[in-house]
Every structure is written in structure tokens, then in C-alpha cells.
Amino acid sequence: MKDSEKTVLKHESISRTIRSWLLDGRYRPGDRLPTNPELCEYFSANNRTVAAGIKPLVKEGFLETAPRRGTIVKTLPIPPKNNMVLFMDQIHGDVYSESTVTLTSRLLEERLCPIFPERNVLAEKENYASFLDCFLARQTPYGIIINGTTKVPVEYIEENKEKFSNLIFTVMGRNIENFSAKRVMIDTSAAGRIAVEHFASKKVKEIFYIAIHEYHYKSEELSLQMQIKNAIVEHCKKYGVTVNEEIFHKTFFVPHTKNPEYMKSLLKDAGPETGIFTYQDSWIQRDILPALKDLGKENIPLLGCYNTPHAAIGKFPSLDFQLPKIAEIACDMMTGKIKEQTVLVPPVLVEHS
Template structure:
């Protein structure tokens, strides 16, 4: 789906913010005139005036009567008292993100830093807007969760601007492939492997996998899921591997699960889910068909979030260190800001563990249990 172009005044505003972020204009320095900005941006003076008015309202610019428009020193004054670290995540208010943020905040607070929190809503255009906004705020460092990391990085210029401005940054959960910044993440491939291996050892041979593949976490979890099947000689049915993206996560997995589970003779005996949020959604598909977890279908989630124990069936899930990951990211960023980090181009990898609860059981057929004992 093609995104609509931004209004012209928004494009002019973004252009000016990128200049500020790159240090082209310093606090209290005068911008070009409206006429000059109109020529530079290829827009009308009215469009430029609208963009400047918005930036003045936001406190990024100020006007002098009869003189012109200037870069505000407000942000510089505001951050001079306390070092500011930006934290940019895909989401803020749901699922595992609050725990990651709280972990980072606890370390930053102890180190005397102020945290500026933003989110992209997993939208690359919003990622660009937020990066420009954060860069214009005189930051000392940035913790970033990339947006749809498996779909490329159209905002490379923003990251190059961070390098040019010598603002240290690192990424959590994954990193864009072309960047050399540190990354603090879970070994997602191992997590997908552990989930599939657990079910295979319980005797399951028709295992379905549902993975969100517009981020690299999902592709790595899928890779581990496939590796377990290959290692143990279990043939995967192509129709039992479902990959989807953010825009279809609310419909496609549920519809595919209903279709699979409706085939009594051929339905999968177990399901591995991209995360606990999806697992909870697929539990409803199981209920709708009057099936039961784990009696009819075993199910495994990922992240070991609060959702894993919030339903009537306590989910087996792969652990995610959440708060610990946030803390480690903040500790590493502080070291980068102080110039004491021994190696900047490295991954810090957390090994996940399988947390076994009540949503998985040995595979049974005609009353007999099939459990692999030679693995």
C-alpha cells in the first residue's frame, strides 16, 4: 500500500528540523528569509509561513519583529542542567515495552540523566519524524528500537546525522543491517528453536508456526523454528508456516488458524506463536471451534509476558528479559557517552529459556502417547 505524501508545510518543517539536527544552524542563529526558504523548498511563501508558525508554536524557533526567524535556545538551556537520553520504541503503552522502558529509566535516573520517551507506532514515517524531533533536542545519547527492521531503513540519513553530530546511539531487539551501532537483544533464533524442539520431544510432528516477518525478531524466530525441524528430521507442511506483517496481524493469523484447525484429520497438533499476544488471540480461534488447549492443540507463545498467565490456560512461553534488557542498554549507552565502552560495534545477546506451563502436553493418538525418547 502506497503512503500518501505529507502536506507540503510538513515537508518544509521536516527540512528545517533536519538542518537544526545536523547543526547547520545554531541556537539564536537566524534562518533564511521566507522568500529564500520558499526557493530552497520549491514551495510557496504561504507554505513556508505555515511551517515556521508550527515550529514557533513548538518552541523550536522564535521571531524578532522586523528582523526574521531564529533558532530557539530553549532546548539547549533546558538540557544544559541535566543530560538527556532519548528512548525511541515502536510502542509505549502495551505489551512488553513498559518494562523495557522502566528498566532503562532506572539506570538513567541513577546516573543523573533525564529520559525523553517517544514511539513510532511501528511506522517508518513516524520514525523519521521522531528522530528529527529528538535530534533537535540537544540529546546526549539515544536508545532506539528499529521500526519494521526486516523492511530496510529509509531513514538512513537520520542515522548518519547522528554519527555526524557524534551523538552515541544503540539499538534494542534488533538493528538495521547496514548500521554498526551496538545492539542489545534476545537470541530470537534460539528461542524459536527451543519452542519447536520442546514440541517435537513431546511427540508432535504436525506443528504450525505463526511469525510476524516485517521485523527481524520474527524472521529469526522462524529460522530457529525451521532449524529444529531440520535437525530432528520432521517434514514441515508449507501451509503450516504462516508469516504476516504488522498491518495484517489482527486478521490473517486468526483466519489461517481457523482454517487449519477446522481440518479434523489434517489439523496441526501444536502451534508456535510469534509472541504471547498472538497466542492469546489464537486461543479464541481454538475456542470458537470447540477445541481445547492443550488436550486438542498444544500452544507456545514468546516473551513470557503478563499475558502468558492472564488467560484460563497458562501459556508455555519463551522468556524475554524485558527490564534487564532495558537496564543493559542504558548501562552500555552511558559507557558510550562517557567514552569508556571497550567495544562499540558488538551485540549483547540474552539467551532465552523455555518456561513450561499448562498449554503443552505429549501428543496422543487413539489414546496412545507418542513421546520421543531418543532425542
């Protein structure tokens, strides 16, 4: 009887070990497990016990055995689901700290536990993918929220779609091949319209869009700045306003130094019918305003983005991209309270005086 009990425990141990190999990603669908003689040696067990350990995994559909081919991985087991929500986004600073507080409160109301990775995880695509791989190896979180402007490892998600059953992209969407994630995004068309209407109300005829240089620009789809610029150009047609494309391209595509002297070189030709738009409030406060003062052009209309404290200090208007609202909607999409697949959130223009 004792020998029989020992055999049962042994084959269950073999089954658990092989299951852990599949969960850890050691083998992928289509891979071949070690041969039975190799498994016998590894587990110090006889062939019958090894076969008994493999059998439950075959019945569950994770493995298949075939003559001459051996034991093949058919599908991967899904780790047990828990109440954690992984939030892949920046969580500090003027722009994101408020939305982090909002998200945390909403998730805790739903008895869900937010997980925020350390900021260096998001800095490199390799670290990003490695973190996701480690986190998802033994568990399935309730959901995953990813800011689409971060260095999203799209290839990793495409290769592991089964692990991302409740995925929400925020701020900017990402296209995953043969996969439909939910998205709650900044309405960049509305941003362009609001910006043009603001400048038109100030009698502006030409917009200087001073961009932040994007080192790894690939396409409009992956750049909020480019999406907003193109939306501004589109809405300009209605109001007889133009965008100075030369200044946009000079600042967007070419590395440059942020300082008042550089700004003066860009703004020296700005006239009474010029308006200045930039994607970063801090740039206006620290560099553009001092440059305009030196040039004697303090009355030029300005418009920033994200409505940070810099806009209040500098007393210029800014587009508030409603990031806390985006966080709320993402929570409601994840819990099923909002059924739409895609939600666009228009910004709000906030005046400071």
C-alpha cells in the first residue's frame, strides 16, 4: 500500500513539474518535451509513472502524444486569475500623478489591487517585455492597463495574446495584429479643433507649433504630437489659419537644446498675427516666455498642453487632456460597466489669468 501511495504522489509531482514548465514559458506550442527515457532519468521514475504524470496534461489539452514524435506541447495552461490590475504607465510628475491617484481609488472601490512597476521598467522595451513575462508567468491579473505612449512591446503581446484577455490601452491606442484590445484615448481631432478655435479667436493667422523632438519617430499612429499637428492643419482650413511646417519639422525631427536663446532663433520672425502652440507647458514657462520677453513680443497668444502647474504660474492657457477621466473610464471598461470597445475623450481648454 505504501509503495502504491508513493507511486501516486510521484506521478502527481511529475505532472505539477511539467505544468510549471509550461507556465514558465520553457516550452511553447509545437515544442517537443524530452523523451520518456530522458524524463525517467530526470525524475528518477519508471516509464509507467512518467506516462501517468503526462496523462492528465494530455486530457486537459495541453500536451499530445504521438508515435515517433514524442510528447508535443499543444496549448499552454492559463495561470489562475487574481484581483490584481497591472498599470503600465508613468506614475509620478505633474502630468500623471493625479490620474494614478484616481485609478488607485477606483480600483480599490472594486476590491481590485493596483500594481505599478518601477519607472525603469518602462524605459526600455526589453525590460518592459521581461517584466510582463515574469509577472504573467504564474498568474493572470484581473486586467492590464497600458499607456499607449510608453514603449509597448507589441511583439511580445502578439506572441502571448492568451495572457492579455482584459487589456485596456489608454491615452493612445496600439494596433495588435489579430487582437482587439479596448482603448480609451485622447481625442486628437478635438484637440486640433479646440487649438485652432482658440487661436482664431485671438486673430491668429499663423501657428508656430514648437514640438518636442521624437528620437524614434516611426509613424503618426505612434505619435500624439504628430496626430495633434495633423488635426490642427486639418481644422485650420475652416478658419483661414496656417501652420508653420518648417518650425514644426525643425523641432520635431531635429535634436535641439531647450533654452531661451534657441527659442529666440525660432521666434524672431513671429509677428502680431502669430500664435505659439507647444506640447509641453514647462517649455513655455521656462524658455518661450523669457525668449518672447527678450524679443519684446510678450503679447503673442500661447497654448500649452496637459494643464500642469507651469500653465498656472505662467498664466497661459493649456489643453487639459483629462487623464484622471481617462483612468476612470479605463476602470469602468475593465469591469464591464462601459461596454464600448473604443472611447475618445476630448480635451478641455483651461484659461489661466
